[in-house]
Amino acid sequence: MIRLSKKVEYGLIAIRHIATKPAGEIVTAKEIADTYGIPYELLSKVLQKLTKSGLISSHQGMRGGYALARPPVEIPVSLIISAIEGTRQAIVQCLSEGPQTCNVFTVCTIKSPLTKVQANIERAFSTMNLSEIV
Amino acid sequence: MIRLSKKVEYGLIAIRHIATKPAGEIVTAKEIADTYGIPYELLSKVLQKLTKSGLISSHQGMRGGYALARPPVEIPVSLIISAIEGTRQAIVQCLSEGPQTCNVFTVCTIKSPLTKVQANIERAFSTMNLSEIV
DNA sequence: TAAAGTTGGACTTGTACGGTCGTATATTAA
DNA sequence: TTAATATACGACCGTACAAGTCCAACTTTA
Numbered sequence: 001m002i003r004l005s006k007k008v009e010y011g012l013i014a015i016r017h018i019a020t021k022p023a024g025e026i027v028t029a030k031e032i033a034d035t036y037g038i039p040y041e042l043l044s045k046v047l048q049k050l051t052k053s054g055l056i057s058s059h060q061g062m063r064g065g066y067a068l069a070r071p072p073v074e075i076p077v078s079l080i081i082s083a084i085e086g087t088r089q090a091i092v093q094c095l096s097e098g099p100q101t102c103n104v105f106t107v108c109t110i111k112s113p114l115t116k117v118q119a120n121i122e123r124a125f126s127t128m129n130l131s132e133i134v
Numbered sequence: 135m136i137r138l139s140k141k142v143e144y145g146l147i148a149i150r151h152i153a154t155k156p157a158g159e160i161v162t163a164k165e166i167a168d169t170y171g172i173p174y175e176l177l178s179k180v181l182q183k184l185t186k187s188g189l190i191s192s193h194q195g196m197r198g199g200y201a202l203a204r205p206p207v208e209i210p211v212s213l214i215i216s217a218i219e220g221t222r223q224a225i226v227q228c229l230s231e232g233p234q235t236c237n238v239f240t241v242c243t244i245k246s247p248l249t250k251v252q253a254n255i256e257r258a259f260s261t262m263n264l265s266e267i268v
Numbered sequence: 269t270a271a272a273g274t275t276g277g278a279c280t281t282g283t284a285c286g287g288t289c290g291t292a293t294a295t296t297a298a
Numbered sequence: 299t300t301a302a303t304a305t306a307c308g309a310c311c312g313t314a315c316a317a318g319t320c321c322a323a324c325t326t327t328a
Contacts, residue, residue: 004225004248006317012244028273036242042318048275061326062272077251091138108170110146113267114138117211120258124251133247140286162304176287182306195295196303 004081010038011046011084012077012133018056019072019134026065046084053083072131081125091118138215144172145180145218146211146267152190153206153268160199180218187217206265215259225252 014032021027029047033040047066051058057069068075092114148166155161163181167174181200185192191203202209226248 009226009244012248013242016243030273039318041320044274045276051274058274059326060274060324062270063327064273064325066274092143108147109150110143110267113262114146117258117262121255124254124258128247128251133244139284164304173287175289178305179307185305192305193295194293194305196301197296198294198304200305 005085007042007046007084008081010036010043011050011080013038014043014047015050015056015068015075015080015130016133018066018068019130021067023071024067026059026063026067028065031065049084050080053079055079055083072134073129075130076126077128077130077133078122078125080130091121139219141176141180142215142218144170144177145184145214147172148177148181149184149190149202149209149214149264150267152200152202153264155201157205158201160193160197160201162199165199183218184214187213189213189217206268207263209264210260211262211264211267212256212259214264225255 013036017032017035018027029044030040032038032047033043047056047058050056051066054069055075056066058064058066092111147170151166151169152161163178164174166172166181167177181190181192184190185200188203189209190200192198192200226245
């Protein structure tokens, strides 16, 4: 029906793992990859995206790693997803990338009903924050 | 974030188009394809799937075409989607295809929270029926 | 200064989606 | 009886993208 990408899965697992540690504790990408059997380099990229969007903070160099940048309550699942996926946030193309990408836009009859469903899904993801999945 | 396939889009547009006609009236795939600028042969396959799952009825031969097989109220959007997509109904693989397809199943920590979201989405689609999008 | 980290670009590979083509089959109207 | 009009269906193609890999920086600490 609808599917989250592996990257998002990995991201959720990873950020949850970080959240289970005492606040401020730094955990490496390798530790997470080993713990869950996730490909290290793929995970690294995901963590980099989470870093860029300010959900986690990174610490380079030896003894470096990642830690939460805010308390879990302030990290909605929706933010985690959009941080990793970037675009592609709507259930139909024209809702996320605009009318010009849709060849049936003017005659399309399902936009408005889908918008409701869309809102529903978004709400499901945005009302759930990291503290609830730890 | 999450995206419906073109096939599902076309299917929704098509079945809605059929639903706007007086009950029992037969409409051809060509008419729908022309009206909305949808590739004819792709649409045909979608309509065939909808036929196989009993949502619409097909009439072969000259003056043939498609009509609703039940009243719109008895056609939830979720059925339309699953008729077209077949598999791939869960937001994560292990929820739809079982544990053996997931390499991190035993250590995965996000299954249960995602199950909730999953249920949420399913509810959004199954409570909405065809009569509501006409 | 070496080791342990992150950063990030380039690359490969598999697969699924969107789309097309050709043909068989069924039905109707002339 | 036959031509026209429809669905049914399998095979095929191209491309985009997801998933994963490789590698070469750069940064910090001990």
